Amino acid sequence: MVVTCPHIPRPGETVIGGDLAMVAGGKGANQAVAAARLGASVTFVACLGHDPFGDAAEDAFRKESIDTRYLVRDGSAPSGVALICVEESGENAIAVAPGANSHLVPQHVLRARAAFEQADLVLLQLEISLETVAATVELASETGTQVILNPAPARALPAELLSSVGLITPNRTEVATLCGLPAEKEMSPSRLSEGLQSLGCTRAVVTLGAQGCLIVDKQTLLEIPAFRVDPVDTTAAGDAFNGALAVAIAEGQSLETAAVFASAAAAISVTRLGAQPSMPARAQVEELLSTAGFS
Numbered sequence: 001m002v003v004t005c006p007h008i009p010r011p012g013e014t015v016i017g018g019d020l021a022m023v024a025g026g027k028g029a030n031q032a033v034a035a036a037r038l039g040a041s042v043t044f045v046a047c048l049g050h051d052p053f054g055d056a057a058e059d060a061f062r063k064e065s066i067d068t069r070y071l072v073r074d075g076s077a078p079s080g081v082a083l084i085c086v087e088e089s090g091e092n093a094i095a096v097a098p099g100a101n102s103h104l105v106p107q108h109v110l111r112a113r114a115a116f117e118q119a120d121l122v123l124l125q126l127e128i129s130l131e132t133v134a135a136t137v138e139l140a141s142e143t144g145t146q147v148i149l150n151p152a153p154a155r156a157l158p159a160e161l162l163s164s165v166g167l168i169t170p171n172r173t174e175v176a177t178l179c180g181l182p183a184e185k186e187m188s189p190s191r192l193s194e195g196l197q198s199l200g201c202t203r204a205v206v207t208l209g210a211q212g213c214l215i216v217d218k219q220t221l222l223e224i225p226a227f228r229v230d231p232v233d234t235t236a237a238g239d240a241f242n243g244a245l246a247v248a249i250a251e252g253q254s255l256e257t258a259a260v261f262a263s264a265a266a267a268i269s270v271t272r273l274g275a276q277p278s279m280p281a282r283a284q285v286e287e288l289l290s291t292a293g294f295s
């Protein structure tokens, strides 16, 4: 729920803003939509409330041909919502009400075992409880399904979890948080790589905003530049990137090719307003890749 205001209200202050905009979002939902638009067959395991927001979200997933059979509708919690106040300068203040997102428990994920058995890949992030994240990673290991963990929003994670995930995709701030360092500290590529390896991460793609991304594994430290575009709204660039990366890896592409594909999808998303509405279709990503000389 987004309101543009002349300035972000101070404590106790009421500010008159513009019209309310209701925009579909949430990291898991954005990533599911990104992957579906790029042609993947997506099953989304998530929890929504029994309220109009939940109804709208479920309808939207169906329209994107996302399999909603494992969506949980929980009558005891409202759907997750973020209240966002945006200043004309672009500065924002956000209050998140996780609601039903925190009601997605390991049992809900275990019910989706058949989907895990069929899937090439599981993509997950941290807008659900850590217990549920850990249960998901464990189930994927039992079913032999590869995992990408997008460790966002930033939080510290247990070493066992990090070492049991095949690929993580933090941004710079999230690497700092994982390493227990202040987020403002600018880390060089080699420092980012050392930090991730000291945490036991086997492979990572670190996203660096307009600077592109960095592939880190034991043998490689490879910088991939971003596609040059005129940014309009960088909201959900990371979600576009993760959805696309998951699609390309599930299709069997190398990590480098997948990261270029993901960079193209994310670059298109930053030229458009909003989260889910900004996710590109496959043909648009392929067109950007071929214009830029990737066939």
Ligand code: ADP
Pocket: 152, 171, 172, 206, 207, 208, 209, 210, 211, 212, 213, 226, 227, 228, 229, 231, 234, 235, 236, 237, 238, 239, 241, 262, 263, 264, 266, 267, 270
């Ligand atoms: P997050 O939104 O999770 O913080 P980033 O800001 O690192 O993620 O962006 C994710 C990816 O989106 C980057 O690695 C890059 O490929 C792409 N991207 C982000 N901002 C831009 C930009 N201004 N121009 C082109 N690509 C961008």
